[in-house]
Amino acid sequence: xxxxxxxxxGAEFLGxxxxxxxxxxxxxxxxxxxxxxxxxxxxxGFVGVALAFGxxxxxxxxxxxxVSGGHFNPAVTIGLATGRRFDWKDVPAYxxxxxxxxxxxGGVLFLIASGKDGFDAGAGFAANGYADHSPGGxxxxxxxxxxxxxxxxxxxxxxxxxxxxxxxxxxxxxxGLGLTLIHLISIPISNTSVNPARSTAVxxxxxxxxxxxxxxxxxxxxxxxxxxxxxxxxTGVNRADVDVEGV
Numbered sequence: 274x275x276x277x278x279x280x281x282x283g284a285e286f287l288g289x290x291x292x293x294x295x296x297x298x299x300x301x302x303x304x305x306x307x308x309x310x311x312x313x314x315x316x317x318g319f320v321g322v323a324l325a326f327g328x329x330x331x332x333x334x335x336x337x338x339x340v341s342g343g344h345f346n347p348a349v350t351i352g353l354a355t356g357r358r359f360d361w362k363d364v365p366a367y368x369x370x371x372x373x374x375x376x377x378x379g380g381v382l383f384l385i386a387s388g389k390d391g392f393d394a395g396a397g398f399a400a401n402g403y404a405d406h407s408p409g410g411x412x413x414x415x416x417x418x419x420x421x422x423x424x425x426x427x428x429x430x431x432x433x434x435x436x437x438x439x440x441x442x443x444x445x446x447x448x449g450l451g452l453t454l455i456h457l458i459s460i461p462i463s464n465t466s467v468n469p470a471r472s473t474a475v476x477x478x479x480x481x482x483x484x485x486x487x488x489x490x491x492x493x494x495x496x497x498x499x500x501x502x503x504x505x506x507x508t509g510v511n512r513a514d515v516d517v518e519g520v
Contacts, residue, residue: 275516276340278366284337285367286374288345291513292329293378293474299325300399300464301386311387323456338445342517346468347371347490352428352497356504357513375474383478399487400474400482401466409461416463417492423455424467424496427494432504435517467493 276284303325317325334343342359344449347368353359386392400406403416411419416455430451434444452467459465466472472489476482505511 281341282366282370284341285344285370288333288337288343289371289374289470290378291333292345293375293471295329296326296487297399297475300380301382302339318326323453326456327449327453331445332454333443334448347470348424348468348493348497351494353499355498355501358517371470372473375470379474394478395480398479400479401464401472402482402485406481406485408464411462417488419459419462420466420492421496424493425500427451427455427467428497428500429504436510469493
């Protein structure tokens with residue numbers, strides 16, 4: 274049964290909101306735990322943040338993926354449309370909904386974070402970046418390559434895990450763990466985007482991040498489009514016109 278567009282957009286809003294709240298929230302509040310200005314050692318670090326992002330996708334893919342397909346990411350929506358697994362006419366509505374949901378979640382995170390004395394979002398708010406805004410000081414070129422390649426592989430995982438011959442009911446686990454692995458690789462490089470809505474959600478709160486936001490739209494979309502255009506050619510599996518929500 275195909276759900277109405279309104280219901281699918283509602284599901285995409287919930288999923289994207291949860292992804293930003295859980296993933297970026299873990300980076301903002303829990304990656305490092307300070308007591309009197311000193312690191313207590315109780316923070317979750319890169320590994321915990323990577324797992325948090327994976328868990329947001331895994332949980333919402335199970336919760337509402339059967340309604341909307343569980344994209345929660347403009348690059349995923351565009352990649353699936355490129356691979357003819359999603360209708361192009363619904364792409365604008367999905368992308369706008371995802372971006373709005375991310376911005377709302379970013380606003381909620383800002384409100385929560387503002388409840389602590391001395392909070393300064395401009396000094397760091399889980400934004401993505403390159404050069405001086407890269408956690409590891411990576412160049413723009415390095416960040417673009419990482420984001421293109423990792424987003425492409427994220428789409429390959431999604432397309433493969435939702436194949437009718439894959440184990441039934443396990444797609445969200447593969448997709449969630451795939452996103453976790455992507456973060457384990459690239460948090461030091463770019464703070465990991467692979468999702469323009471996630472990047473947009475927090476970019477305007479952190480000094481200098483908004484000026485670099487373009488990279489985290491361009492690279493993920495290119496990577497997703499490459500995967501969508503080549504998956505059937507590489508694997509010999511062509512499920513054109515079969516929406517992922519129907520698996």
